[in-house]
Amino acid sequence: MQKLAHLFAQKLLQVEAIKLQPESPFTWASGWLSPFYCDNRKVLAFPDVRSFVKLELCRLILENYPEAEAVAGVATGAIAQGALVADELGLPFSYVRSKPKDHGMQNLIEGQVAPGAKVVVVEDLISTGGSSLKAVQALRDHGCEVLGMVASYTYGFEVARKAFEEANVELTTLTNYEAVVETALQTGYISEQQVPLLHDWRKDPANWGKK
Numbered sequence: 782m783q784k785l786a787h788l789f790a791q792k793l794l795q796v797e798a799i800k801l802q803p804e805s806p807f808t809w810a811s812g813w814l815s816p817f818y819c820d821n822r823k824v825l826a827f828p829d830v831r832s833f834v835k836l837e838l839c840r841l842i843l844e845n846y847p848e849a850e851a852v853a854g855v856a857t858g859a860i861a862q863g864a865l866v867a868d869e870l871g872l873p874f875s876y877v878r879s880k881p882k883d884h885g886m887q888n889l890i891e892g893q894v895a896p897g898a899k900v901v902v903v904e905d906l907i908s909t910g911g912s913s914l915k916a917v918q919a920l921r922d923h924g925c926e927v928l929g930m931v932a933s934y935t936y937g938f939e940v941a942r943k944a945f946e947e948a949n950v951e952l953t954t955l956t957n958y959e960a961v962v963e964t965a966l967q968t969g970y971i972s973e974q975q976v977p978l979l980h981d982w983r984k985d986p987a988n989w990g991k992k
Contacts, residue, residue, distance in 0.1 A: 852900070854875075
């Protein structure tokens with residue numbers, strides 16, 4: 782798994798789906814300052830990487846949740862990845878909105894998933910875990926049994942680890958913060974001097990840059 786984590790980290794860095802800018806931080810939608818930015822949607826533009834993600838997420842599901850009866854993606858980032866995975870596995874697909882649509886059927890879950898179905902949730906990115914776990918709760922409220930979640934990448938924040946533990950949701954990812962930083966260092970994308978700054982951010986991302 783560690784070999785996979787570094788291999789995928791290298792692919793994400795190569796297609797610039799992940800960017801590290803320790804001295805010129807990004808501003809996330811949450812308002813957090815971050816030297817790290819991940820946009821897995823970029824993967825969709827590269828057929829070889831897109832196929833890699835699809836097949837590796839399928840492998841995780843087959844190995845960990847062979848009893849899965851449906852796949853659900855988290856809107857909007859994981860809709861495409863989830864659909865690709867469901868198609869490869871020959872399973873029904875739906876996706877979960879962040880909030881109900883404000884017109885028409887006012888759906889929170891789009892597509893069709895039967896109450897009682899055993900569902901695996903596909904996510905592209907885990908930061909705090911808030912939106913991901915809201916999707917899990919929506920499926921549970923619908924009567925589904927959520928077997929677990931698979932995702933492309935996690936920042937590995939402590940707040941997310943606790944949230945998944947409290948929600949009793951198993952999370953498995955293709956790569957993670959540690960693998961990305963190690964790979965970026967090995968390939969010369971970042972220097973040794975920049976690593977402590979990245980680690981400092983990861984310890985307290987909500988307050989980093991405000992001190």
